Amino acid sequence: MLLTGAAGRIGTVLRGGLPERGWALRSLDVVPLTDTRPGEEHLVADVTDPAAVLDAAQGADAVVHLAGVSGESTWAAVSHANIEGTWSVLEAARRAGVPRVVLASSNHATGFTPRPGSGLLREADAPPRPDTFYGVTKVATEALGALYADRYGMDVVCLRIGTAAPEPTTTRHLSTWLSPGDQVGLVDAALRAPAPGFAVVWGISANTRAWWDLTAARALGYEPQDDAEVFAAALVEVDGEPDPADPVHARVGGEFTTRDFDAEHLGPPLPRGDIAPGSGAEP
Numbered sequence: 001m002l003l004t005g006a007a008g009r010i011g012t013v014l015r016g017g018l019p020e021r022g023w024a025l026r027s028l029d030v031v032p033l034t035d036t037r038p039g040e041e042h043l044v045a046d047v048t049d050p051a052a053v054l055d056a057a058q059g060a061d062a063v064v065h066l067a068g069v070s071g072e073s074t075w076a077a078v079s080h081a082n083i084e085g086t087w088s089v090l091e092a093a094r095r096a097g098v099p100r101v102v103l104a105s106s107n108h109a110t111g112f113t114p115r116p117g118s119g120l121l122r123e124a125d126a127p128p129r130p131d132t133f134y135g136v137t138k139v140a141t142e143a144l145g146a147l148y149a150d151r152y153g154m155d156v157v158c159l160r161i162g163t164a165a166p167e168p169t170t171t172r173h174l175s176t177w178l179s180p181g182d183q184v185g186l187v188d189a190a191l192r193a194p195a196p197g198f199a200v201v202w203g204i205s206a207n208t209r210a211w212w213d214l215t216a217a218r219a220l221g222y223e224p225q226d227d228a229e230v231f232a233a234a235l236v237e238v239d240g241e242p243d244p245a246d247p248v249h250a251r252v253g254g255e256f257t258t259r260d261f262d263a264e265h266l267g268p269p270l271p272r273g274d275i276a277p278g279s280g281a282e283p
């Protein structure tokens with residue numbers, strides 16, 4: 001299985017957990033891996049380089065595509081890495097005959113979607129409503145996935161990941177956390193589900209305070225094991241109980257929907273074509 005973005009936070013977790021579940025990894029990142037495991041193939045390549053990705057995809061049984069800018073950045077930087085990169089990965093998979101691709105989408109593809117008055121929010125009730133340029137690239141990620149599934153019959157599973165982190169560090173994360181163990185379980189389920197076709201599912205743990213519906217993810221075979229609630233008392237003691245009227249808690253994208261995450265605040269406008277490093281990674 002080809003894993004892009006293997007040196008990143010989620011990539012590192014998956015490289016630890018997927019081999020135990022039987023996956024042989026070909027790990028790709030634009031930066032060299034410093035800690036390869038026995039049996040792990042590793043490649044240094046840029047996912048926006050179609051020829052390099054096509055080479056990397058040869059013989060793979062699936063691709064898990066994580067590589068890209070993982071938070072708000074300039075349009076030039078985030079659109080290039082995330083939209084060109086996702087197209088390049090899907091096209092490489094098609095040409096190499098790889099039948100399944102798992103794409104890292106994000107809750108920020110639909111960040112301005114409001115919290116429902118009651119009940120859980122299904123993916124189908126959360127259409128594109130991006131909260132940032134980054135979120136727009138995740139809408140494009142899902143759209144590209146749909147195109148390759150519908151036109152070429154590939155299985156493409158898009159994971160609208162919440163907060164992938166060792167542990168929750170804010171009260172919002174009590175709803176949005178995806179634990180390291182559940183990152184592995186979710187990706188494993190997305191890789192193994194029989195004939196999912198095109199699917200978009202939330203990626204969170206079994207959090208007591210969750211308000212995103214895990215029915216679709218569970219239908220893939222995902223069985224979340226962790227619950228952020230074990231961290232609740234400590235976080236609430238510091239931050240207080242979440243105010244449901246606060247945009248951070250009232251919208252899918254949380255703080256990404258606030259003025260602080262306006263791309264204008266990333267620095268002075270850049271001339272066209274200038275690439276700024278990513279910043280404002282998903283907290």
Ligand SMILES: NC(=O)c1ccc[n+]([C@@H]2O[C@H](COP(=O)([O-])OP(=O)(O)OC[C@H]3O[C@@H](n4cnc5c(N)ncnc54)[C@H](O)[C@@H]3O)[C@@H](O)[C@H]2O)c1
Pocket residue numbers: 004005006007008009010011028029030031045046047048065066067068069070071081085104105106107160161162163164165281282283
């Ligand atoms: N961490 C989260 O909570 C979260 C939430 C929602 C979505 N996601 C998505 O999941 C994916 C992984 O997230 P993460 O937190 O591990 O991010 P990360 O920033 O830790 O890792 C991203 C990796 O991609 C690599 N990369 C960047 N551009 C590349 C390129 N052009 N070619 C090859 N490699 C490149 C980087 O070197 C890095 O190792 C991202 O697509 C991100 O948008 C993450």
